[in-house]
Amino acid sequence: MTVFGENNMNVRLRRLRSHPRLRDLVREVELSVADMVMPLFVKSGSGVRSPIASMPGQYQFSVDQLASQIDAIKAHGLPAVILFGLPAYKDALGSAAMCEDGVVQQAIRAIKQQTKDLLVIADLCLCEYTDHGHCGVIQENGIGQVDVDNDQTLALLARQAVSLAQAGADMIAPSGMMDGMVGVIRTALDLAGFTAIPILSYAVKYASSFYGPFREAADGAPQFGNRRSYQMDPANGQRALREAQLDVDEGADMLMVKPAGSYLDVISAVKQAFPAVPLAAYQVSGEYAMIKAAAEKGWLDEQQVMMESLLSIKRAGANFIITYFALDAAAVLRA
Numbered sequence: 001m002t003v004f005g006e007n008n009m010n011v012r013l014r015r016l017r018s019h020p021r022l023r024d025l026v027r028e029v030e031l032s033v034a035d036m037v038m039p040l041f042v043k044s045g046s047g048v049r050s051p052i053a054s055m056p057g058q059y060q061f062s063v064d065q066l067a068s069q070i071d072a073i074k075a076h077g078l079p080a081v082i083l084f085g086l087p088a089y090k091d092a093l094g095s096a097a098m099c100e101d102g103v104v105q106q107a108i109r110a111i112k113q114q115t116k117d118l119l120v121i122a123d124l125c126l127c128e129y130t131d132h133g134h135c136g137v138i139q140e141n142g143i144g145q146v147d148v149d150n151d152q153t154l155a156l157l158a159r160q161a162v163s164l165a166q167a168g169a170d171m172i173a174p175s176g177m178m179d180g181m182v183g184v185i186r187t188a189l190d191l192a193g194f195t196a197i198p199i200l201s202y203a204v205k206y207a208s209s210f211y212g213p214f215r216e217a218a219d220g221a222p223q224f225g226n227r228r229s230y231q232m233d234p235a236n237g238q239r240a241l242r243e244a245q246l247d248v249d250e251g252a253d254m255l256m257v258k259p260a261g262s263y264l265d266v267i268s269a270v271k272q273a274f275p276a277v278p279l280a281a282y283q284v285s286g287e288y289a290m291i292k293a294a295a296e297k298g299w300l301d302e303q304q305v306m307m308e309s310l311l312s313i314k315r316a317g318a319n320f321i322i323t324y325f326a327l328d329a330a331a332v333l334r335a
Helices: 009-015 020-025 063-075 103-114 150-167 181-191 209-217 238-250 261-273 285-296 302-316 326-334
Strands: 036-043 049-051 059-061 080-086 119-124 138-140 146-148 171-174 200-205 254-258 279-283 320-323
Touching: 036 063, 036 103, 036 326, 059 063, 063 103, 063 326, 080 103, 103 119, 103 150, 119 150, 150 171, 150 181, 171 181, 181 238, 200 238, 200 261, 209 285, 238 254, 238 261, 254 261, 261 279, 261 302, 279 302, 285 302, 302 320, 302 326
Parallel strands: 036 059, 036 080, 036 320, 080 119, 119 171, 171 200, 200 254, 254 279, 279 320
Antiparallel strands: 049 059, 138 146
16 A cells, blocks of 8 residues: 655655756756866967867867867856867977977967966876877886886976966966876975966876877877876775875865766765865866767767766766866856
8 A cells, every 4th residue: 555645755755856946946966167177289380270080079279279269168158278288399308398489388378368367277297298108207117117207207397387387377287197296396386486376186197098089189198008107096996085185285276086977986085085175077088079979879968968977077076177068068057
């Protein structure tokens, strides 16, 4: 016999889902345009607006082609961009990353000349600038494999950080997963007079297979070996808290977990461990490409899956999300 009344749990739960406005009133998490950051790939040269085959709707832009994209980003109300560079030349040390006329430095100045309202975040790493595709100075590790020399790389990252700050970056986001990088970068910025510039650390960055399309977009795939000796093992969750703690101790103003969708448990754990520290999550290229590819096949509704994926990242604990869907999602939210 079915029992109806105030003690019937099935009815009590469904009461709050019965009307769309009621569902809005009791919603636990809200996604907004202010939660999203748009990545941009900036390439040396002029007249460049090259589509990225594995990331439909995304492009490599030369600096002179950025203005219209920045206008669109502003028109959609997005608060920030994060810049990745494709330099004119590469060498073993990634020298182009720290030049006054480097491609990202030029892009920062161009964006700042166009608008003062947009937050410009500069990704800081050497993988896009080295001819070997690794995130720093390479060396033999004693067991017949190539590794990155941590301390030599830190000195280069410090120079790159100061160069980006001098160009006008509002925030520095080191992504190379070098031990001690936040402390070294903080010291370098402070000594150069940039004490007000915050550091968004890629504190928890996994050696993930979801980065494949990005490596095409940024022309930054390793020419040999892999990055597992300095990026995190996908099997490890508790170690993420140690990585985050070290970066907080060194002066990180914000933390990041990358990728996002397959690491929602890690996002949640980091947020619970550091509730007062703003947390970003990066919905990476592979996550974007999978949704796009399935939608092109007609296997799912792109807009609904896009919004659900972003909402789940926010629900897990991210304060804001770096995502290639930023423009598309903003259009939905503002409709």
